Amino acid sequence: MGDQNTVLSAADARHLLRRSGFGAPAAQVATFTGMTRGAAADRLLRFTPAKFKPGGKTIFTVHNNWIKYMVTASQPLQEKLVLFWHDHFSTSNDKVDFPALMANQNLLLRTFCKGNFKSFAKAINKDAAMMEFLDTVRNQKEQPNENYARELQELFTLGVTDYNGNRNYEQEDIVQIARAFTGWSYGRKGVPAFDAEGAHDYMTDFPERGPKVIYKTHGGFGPGGRDFSQSAGEGAAEIDQVVDIIFDHNDSDGRKTVARYIAGKLFIYFAQPYPKRPAQPALKPIVDQLVAASQFDTTWEIAALLRAIFVNDAFYATNVPAPFAENDLKSVKWPVDYVVGTLRLLRMKLKSKYLYVNGGNYASIRDQLGNMGQVLLAPPSVFGWNWETAWVSSATLLARYNFANDLISARGSGSTHFHPEKLSAQLKALSTSANADPNAILTAVTDVLGVTDQLTTTDQTNLLNYLTENGTQPTLDLTDYHTRNRKLNGLFALVLQSPAYQVH
């Protein structure tokens, strides 16, 4: 039974860095090996979110500036969190059609990425891009538009059902909450504005809609529910009042619904693969452990919840060497994880403002990520992306294979080209050997990519056969330019394309 005092092995350190960041470079693994889980988690969480906002007039530029930032980010955990929240508070520019607002939202996600979740929820309500995406701006007092009121509960805070499969809210709650969000819009620079008189649903104007009361059936508030119009007064403060009530909502076990919901989702993202929705009963014990350890249900501090995840045995349980047993859990890397992680491990940059890999097909990174199934700033729906095996299909796998081929084909000098000999001392030595040992080459490559213990002995044999061309080349002359390009680069491509490299 491990805990925050358990000392990290090298494999543990690699796992922690990989799951909390984008790939685990050898130097970082060395630093974290020997630290306790708690100290390592504290170190990873010790950052103030950067005030970075991806600039640009077009959505392509905004997208590319974000990718560029991620590739060189000094705090990869920060960006892993921004990606999580981008998927959670899913907003797509395909509908918003306003790059500056998407950039503003990106900054908001970064600002709150490990902060106070209640404040975060209150802020996202008034984010202009979100208002556009979920029709808050079209929510008028005469005909309230329920889209945001539904998704706020279904997706952002409570979930449709709790961990026992019981409903958390009813249609009536959606209808009433929609009334609170009437009358909001935003100005030119995305500053939210509340039109108190003209467009807000005041009870005095619409007595036939009944009192502004929610959660009469669920939430543990009793048959009278909770009134959100009285204590703060009707109008601008109503939205915050609604959020306060949602965070007080108890599920059918009497636990804070929001706490369990968010803890479960962050656990699925960082630790173990389970469906995003609905709440999975099997996760109840671990979720309650995490909430208790972090006191998330009273403080709502995301950082504490993350620390609880990063010191928990369940987080380290997926760190198994090959061959994997039937019950071992492996998560499929997100496309952006695959791309950014690989670029960081290979210490490559993308070229020009169009951000393309400088080799192979020279395709833009946005197109490549799109082919892998993930266009940032344009998630497929309000549910965000579908994770795990949904990332895996012939089309998306082919996109990953293409990306790998492009990377190793990027020959030339400069930071946008592939220089395997610069990636480790072993590779540097091997690159000057006229009789390089294939076993040493294989180990050096898999060490750089962090998958040495993730390949079975059969996998290794197959890759050695590739290097030696079925034994006809017992050693390789890596001083020869073409042999390096053919075999060393080729080996990198194969490992990047391998099944083991797609998961972590």
Next chain:
Amino acid sequence: MALTRRQFIKRTGLVAAGSYLGPSFFRNPLLRQALAANLNDLDRYFVVLFLDGGNDGLNTVVPLADGTSGNLRTAYQAARLTGNGGLQLSVSDLTATAIGMDITSGTPLALHPGLIGLKHLWDANALAVIQGCGDPISLNFLSHEFSRGVWQTGNPGGSSTFEGGWVGRYLAANYGGSDVPGVSISDSVAPEFLQTGTSVLAVNRLADFGFPYDGNYTDDAPFKQDAFSALYSQANSAAQATLRYIGQGGAATLAATGSYQPLSGLYESDRSGFNQAYDNLDSGVARDLREVAKIIYGVKQGVPNVNARSFELSNGGYDTHSDQGTSGADDQHNQLHHEVGDALEVFYNDCLDMGVANKLCVIVWSEFSRRIQQNDNGTDHGSQGPMLVIGGAVNRGVYGNHPNINQDALNDDGNTLYSQAAGDPYRSTDFRDVYGTLLKHWLGVADPLTLLPVDSGDPNAYWTSPNFDLGFI
């Protein structure tokens, strides 16, 4: 028995896209029963087109006038307003796309003007409309995710014997691990095709579907291919499910890149006229249908190692809570209908020209329809709605019953009711009757109940009496 979402989720293990796949699929002997011939034996093609977001059925198949009962046009005009933001399609908007009538109420019907392409197919006896399609549970949740799951699995009761997607179960029962019987024109395999018995490709564009090798060292390609194949066949037999899923995907990809990619060039050189026709439409769904046409052409021409006959594609944007519009050129719903209607017309004519129109069946569905009364300028979720079937062998007509859209017949959410009561003039068509009719009369399945579990419960409110002979094909 009231079906709760918990029961549904627990027992299906949630097979919608994004789920974590467990290891124990398809050990049920029922699925291995001797079944009638599959699509390849029957020389047929099957296309599933999903309208993503909940298509507003009331503005898709529209009452044109009051019939002998129901006053459906009057009710329509009360619910859908005129003027700014109004969604009412006027009689003059609809005359060009008039089709048959709802038999039960005698209500003449018309398609949305944007579906003029489908009206042409109606005139060519190649369109059937099935009204009032729904399921017993979606009205309780009005959730895209939930309803999509129900319709894609065809298993709202959550029976663990029926896993994967409904088409997936058909494919797994009829094809083996080295077959590629289906293609999803998409980033990922459509959930209705999900299964683990056989391989379904997910391809966006055939032309791009080639395996990448380093162009400067092509002599190394055979060694790379061997190593890649070896790595993937290892994973293909891995104990761990995720790795196995990746292994299957990668192996199928490698094989398919060899045989499927050339289909694009073949079609473009042999069928340049139609190739241009899809380009002229300039829409995603037109280009996606063209990819299907390319594969159909390849199968028809007998190209080796090309055998896929089941296809899936989708068009998105139907969640019209706001700015739905009516018939204006820039109106959202109109544009969506034009995209699909025009593309299906070209596709059908392409297949006709190839000589396979009578071997083609396209089913068009959406996860629910929308609220009868409009909001400010759009509609919310989610009544029963029409399904459309296109193909040369279709028995043209209007099937099922138009839902009762009168205000006093709606539920508290403003949606029409799902009913299976015998003798109810507004009785819904359970979506599984449509699936079952397709399985039996098109896909060659002797007993669709081996693939679609019945509900238990109140026979008026659940699907307990299947009808797999709806008659539209």
